[in-house]
Structure formats: structure tokens, C-alpha cells
Amino acid sequence: MDSGAIRRRLALGTAVLAAAGLLAFMSPGSAQAASPFCSGRKVRTLPFTTxxxxxxxxxxxxxxxxxxxxxxxxxxxxxxxxxxxxxPVMNSGRFAHHAGPVTLYAGHRCVRVKGSVGSGSVSSGWILC
Structure with a gap:
């Protein structure tokens, strides 16, 4: 085998391993993908109009x-x-990509989460009790 064929096989093998690693990380049975902002697992998404x-x-x-x-x-x-x-622990201002993250220790207490973008907003009520 010439050196070009060896390089192609190594590149293909590396690509297959990388793809397999991504699939294993993102599979539904595994833990949810980590957020670059918050540690832990995602427990809720609160959608609103904006x-x-x-x-x-x-x-x-x-x-x-x-x-x-x-x-x-x-x-x-x-x-x-x-x-x-x-x-409440709050972060507000004029942002292009996101507001927050805000983190607090709640222990086993219920929490209320609020968010807004422009004229739209959401309030969860007491959750995670």
C-alpha cells in the first residue's frame, strides 16, 4: 500500500470514530447534552411568543x-x-443572544422561573417541588 492510501484509510477511520462518538453522546438513552451555560440536566423549557x-x-x-x-x-x-x-436572582439588559445564566441553591424548595424577550414573557409558577 502506498502512503496516500494509508492516509486515506486513517482519515476515514478517524471520521468514523468521531461520528460514532457524537452519536453515542447525543443518543436518547444517554444523559441529556450539557448546556454551555448551566450544569446539570435540563428539566424544563418554557416557551413564549418571542x-x-x-x-x-x-x-x-x-x-x-x-x-x-x-x-x-x-x-x-x-x-x-x-x-x-x-x-429572586435576576439578569436583565439589552442582549443579542441570551439573558443569564442565573443560578441559585434551592435545595428541595419550589422555584419560580421568569423570562422575557421584548414584549413577550413567561412565568412558570411554583415548579420543581
Missing amino acids: GSVQVYKRSGYVCAVTFPGAHGSRKRMSVSVQARGGR
Whole structure:
């Protein structure tokens, strides 16, 4: 075998291994894909007309991020998480890609998650009880 054929086979083998690794990571039976913003597993997605809020939980900590429906120009966005009996942790401003993440320790208490993008908003009520 010449060196060109060896390189092609090595490249093909590397590509197959990379694809197999991605499929194993993203398969439905495995743990959910990690967020670049929040650690833990995704427990809720709260959609609304102008965006959505993704909620993650890990070891008593709750994390939330608001995403706009359409990326591009900077928009007024906010996200907040409040444990029952506590004060909300909030992030708001004019952002192009996301508001947050905001994280707080809720333990076993219920939490309320709110998010907004422009004129649209969502409030979860008390969840994760």
C-alpha cells in the first residue's frame, strides 16, 4: 500500500470514530447534552411568543437562561429564578443572544422561573417541588 492510501484509510477511520462518538453522546438513552451555560440536566423549557427559558437542575442548584426566538440585534431580555421564601436572582439588559445564566441553591424548595424577550414573557409558577 502506498502512503496516500494509508492516509486515506486513517482519515476515514478517524471520521468514523468521531461520528460514532457524537452519536453515542447525543443518543436518547444517554444523559441529556450539557448546556454551555448551566450544569446539570435540563428539566424544563418554557416557551413564549418571542423566545424561551431553559431550566436546569443539579444537586439542589437551579439554573435558567432566556433565549430569543430570533437572534440578531440587541433586545431587552431578562431571566430570574426565585426559591420559595427567598429573593429572586435576576439578569436583565439589552442582549443579542441570551439573558443569564442565573443560578441559585434551592435545595428541595419550589422555584419560580421568569423570562422575557421584548414584549413577550413567561412565568412558570411554583415548579420543581
